[in-house]
Amino acid sequence: MSLNHRPIDVAVLGCGTVGSEVVRLVQASAADLRSRVGAPLALVGVAVKDVTAPLALAGLDPALLTEDAVGLARRADVVVELIGGIEPARSAILAAFESGASVVTANKALLASHGPELYGAAERAGVDLYFEASVGGAIPILRPIRESLAGDTITRILGIVNGTTNYVLDRMTGEGLELDDAVRQAQELGYAEADPTADVEGFDAASKAAILASLAFHTRISADDVYREGISGVSRADVAAASATGHVIKLLAIVERRADGVIARVHPALVPLEHPLASVRGAFNAIYVEAEAAGELMFYGRGAGGRPTASAVVGDLVTVARHKVSATLGPGESTYLSLPALPVTAALTRFQIRLVVKDQPGVLAAVSRVIADEGVSIEAVRQTPGSHGAGLADLTVVTHRAAEGALAKTVAAVAGLDVVAEVAGVLRVEGD
Amino acid sequence: MSLNHRPIDVAVLGCGTVGSEVVRLVQASAADLRSRVGAPLALVGVAVKDVTAPLALAGLDPALLTEDAVGLARRADVVVELIGGIEPARSAILAAFESGASVVTANKALLASHGPELYGAAERAGVDLYFEASVGGAIPILRPIRESLAGDTITRILGIVNGTTNYVLDRMTGEGLELDDAVRQAQELGYAEADPTADVEGFDAASKAAILASLAFHTRISADDVYREGISGVSRADVAAASATGHVIKLLAIVERRADGVIARVHPALVPLEHPLASVRGAFNAIYVEAEAAGELMFYGRGAGGRPTASAVVGDLVTVARHKVSATLGPGESTYLSLPALPVTAALTRFQIRLVVKDQPGVLAAVSRVIADEGVSIEAVRQTPGSHGAGLADLTVVTHRAAEGALAKTVAAVAGLDVVAEVAGVLRVEGD
Missing domain, CATH: 3.30.360.10 (Dihydrodipicolinate Reductase; domain 2)
Structure with missing residues (x-):
C-alpha cells in the first residue's frame, strides 16, 4: 500500500463530548491513522453551534471552526456527523453524499427514523455510510x-x-x-x-x-x-x-x-x-x-461516553477513508428479505405476575384456574406471608411462554377475582 | 448491486467437523448467501484424504470429491482451507494465491508459524486472506x-x-x-x-x-x-x-x-x-x-465445534466473495510498527505463592523480609492452620505487580528459608 496518496479531507460536524474526542484522536494518532488508512487524514473543518463559545478541546485552530455544517459537509472526502437529532444532521449528511463524501455518524435517532432515505442517497452517490457508534458505543457490534x-x-x-x-x-x-x-x-x-x-x-x-x-x-x-x-x-x-x-x-x-x-x-x-x-x-x-x-x-x-464513542467513530473513519484511498465501498443496505414488522402481541414471553391475595384456602386454586382458562400455562407459584397486613399474602406466578396478547387478558381476569386484593406487578421474563 | 454476476467458484479443502458444516451451510443458505454476496456461490470441489471413506455429510455429490487439495485450490475463486496443520495446507493456500484465488482458513498453527509468508503471497497476488475462525471459533474478534x-x-x-x-x-x-x-x-x-x-x-x-x-x-x-x-x-x-x-x-x-x-x-x-x-x-x-x-x-x-466455527468461516467467505464481485480487497497485513517481541521476564505480574511453613513465631517476618529483599512488594498475606500435620501451617502471599524475572529468584529465596517446609504452588494473578 502506497503512503503517497493525497490526504483524505475530514470534516467533523458537532464538537461536544464525542466530537471533541474524535478531533483529539485524529490529531493525536495522526501517524498511526496514516499507516492504517494509507493516506494522511486532513481535518478541514469542525462545525459548531456558536463559534464564539469556548471549546472543550485545547489547541484546535480557530480557523477550522464554522457554524455552517451543511457548507462544511460539501468540502470533505469524509464527513463525521456528531450533531445528533434530525436537523440539521440530515441535511448535512445528504449534502455530503451529494458532493461525493462518505459519512460516519453516531446518530441513532436519525438512522432509526430516516435510515432508508440515507442509505438510498449513499448508494446513489456511490459512497459509504457507517454508523458503528450508534449502537453500543465503543462495542463493535x-x-x-x-x-x-x-x-x-x-x-x-x-x-x-x-x-x-x-x-x-x-x-x-x-x-x-x-x-x-x-x-x-x-x-x-x-x-x-x-x-x-x-x-x-x-x-x-x-x-x-x-x-x-x-x-x-x-x-x-x-x-x-x-x-x-x-x-x-x-x-x-x-x-x-x-x-x-x-x-x-x-x-x-x-x-x-x-x-x-x-x-x-x-x-x-x-x-x-x-x-x-x-x-x-x-x-x-x-x-x-x-x-x-x-x-x-x-x-x-x-456504551457511551466521549472517548469510547470516539473509538467507534474513528474506527469507521479509518474504514471509509481506506475505501476512499482504494476506490472501493463497504457493504450497503441489505434489505433483500423485506420482512414485515409484527406487533408485540405476536411475541411469546414468560410473565411474572405478583399478586396480593387474601390469606385463605383455595386462593391458589382460584388463581391457577383463571390463568389456565386464558390458555396460559404456569411454571411456578410461590406464596409468602407478605407485608400487607393481616389476612393478606403475596402470591407470585411465573408462566411458561405464552402469547403477549394473552397477558392483558390474563391479568384482567386475575384482577377480577374476589380473592385478589391487588396486582402488584407484571414483568416479562427473558433470557431463559 | 446486480445479482447477475457470474457464480463465485468455491473450493473446500478438508471435510471433517468444520468442513462438512461449511459445505452444509453453503448449500442450505444458498439463496441468502447469493443476496449477501451479490452472486451465487458455486461449490466446485471438496478435498478429502480418502475419497472412498464415508462422509459425515449427506447428499454431497461424490463427483465433487478429490484427494488433490493443491489441484483443487487452483480451480476456484475462493479456497476455504480446513485441513489444518502445516502441509499440505500451506502448499494448497500458496497454490490458490498463485492462481488468483482468495483464501479463507481456520488454520491457527499455520498462521502463527507462516503468517508473513502467506500474507506476502496474498499481497503479491492481489487477493484476500481471511481467518476469523482461527481465534475464538464463532466469536467475531x-x-x-x-x-x-x-x-x-x-x-x-x-x-x-x-x-x-x-x-x-x-x-x-x-x-x-x-x-x-x-x-x-x-x-x-x-x-x-x-x-x-x-x-x-x-x-x-x-x-x-x-x-x-x-x-x-x-x-x-x-x-x-x-x-x-x-x-x-x-x-x-x-x-x-x-x-x-x-x-x-x-x-x-x-x-x-x-x-x-x-x-x-x-x-x-x-x-x-x-x-x-x-x-x-x-x-x-x-x-x-x-x-x-x-x-x-x-x-x-x-470457541470450537463444527457449526460455530463454520459460522465464522462462511462469514469470511461472504466477505471475500463479495470482494471478488466488486473487484476490491480487504485490509492486508499491517506491520508498520515492527515491534520487537519481548521475553516474558519483561512482564509485570502479581504472584500468589502458597507455602507450607513451620507454625512458629517469626515466620511471617522472615518470609516477608526475604521477599522484600528481592524488591517484590507484598499486597496480602494469609496464614491458616493448614492440613499438613502438627507444627505446620499454610501461608499464602500475594504480591503487588513485580517483574516476572524477580519471581524465580523470590521463590528460590523463600524456599531456602529454614521455616519454609514446602513451596506448594506459585501462580500469577491477572485481571485486577
Missing part, C-alpha cells in the same frame, strides 16, 4: 452483525443498549434505591440527562433496536415499528421480588426473527442471574446475539 | 480488532481462547476434580482430543496469542515468540486455594503492548471472581480487550 455473521442466520438479539437505565436499575438492585433516587444519582454522575425521558422511557433503546433488527434480519425496521415500554413503572418492590427468585431486572432491546416477520421490542424484563447479561453492571452495555450456527455470542463494553 | 478498533490503540488483550482447558479448569473448580479426571471427562464429551497435549500444554492458545498480538499491535509475532506454560501443573489444591481468595484459575493468552515492544504469553492465572472473564464457563471462549479510547471490551461465544 454492527460490523460483526453486517459482516462477521454474514454467513449465518441471526435468530434473536437481546441487548442492554442504554447505559443510563442499566446504571439506574443496577443502583436499585445494589442499594435498594427507588427509581427517582437512582435517576437523581445517575444525573449527578453525568450518566443521565437533566431530562432523562429519552433514556428512562426507552426511546433511545428503541432506536437502537430498530438499527439492530434492520441489520440482523436484512429488512427495514424503523423506531416506529418497535414496541416500547420504559423503566418508569419499575419499583423497588419489583427489584426485590426479582432478586428473591434469582433474577435481575434489565431494560432489554429484543429483536426476533419469526417465520412470518420480525418482532422488535424494548421493555424491562427479569433476567436469570446465570445469564451473561445479568452481570452487566453500571453503565456498561452488552449485546447478546443468537445465531443458528454460531450459537450464543455476547459483545460487552462501554 | 479478528475483524473487530483489524477494522472496528482501527481508530484506537489496543494496549492489552486477555483471552480465554482454548475451550478444552477452560472446560477442564471449570470442572476442577465446580466439582473438585483432579486435572486427569477432568481431562478424561472432557475426552468423553468430545471436548478434548485423545492426545490432549496441544490444548493442555498451551500450544493451541500460543498460536492464537501470536495471531491476536500481530493484529492488535500491527507487528509480526509468531508462536515461537509466545511464552507458553500449560495447565498440567495446576492441581485441585491450587483451584481450592484460588477459590478461598475469591479467584478462579483460567488459562489465559495475554498480549501486551509495552513502550519497547510486545509481550505475548500463555499461562494459567488466578482471575478475580468480579472480572468478566471469571464467569466464562465450560468450553466457551472470551476475549477481553483493553484499548485507550474504547476502554474494556469483551467478546464471548463458542
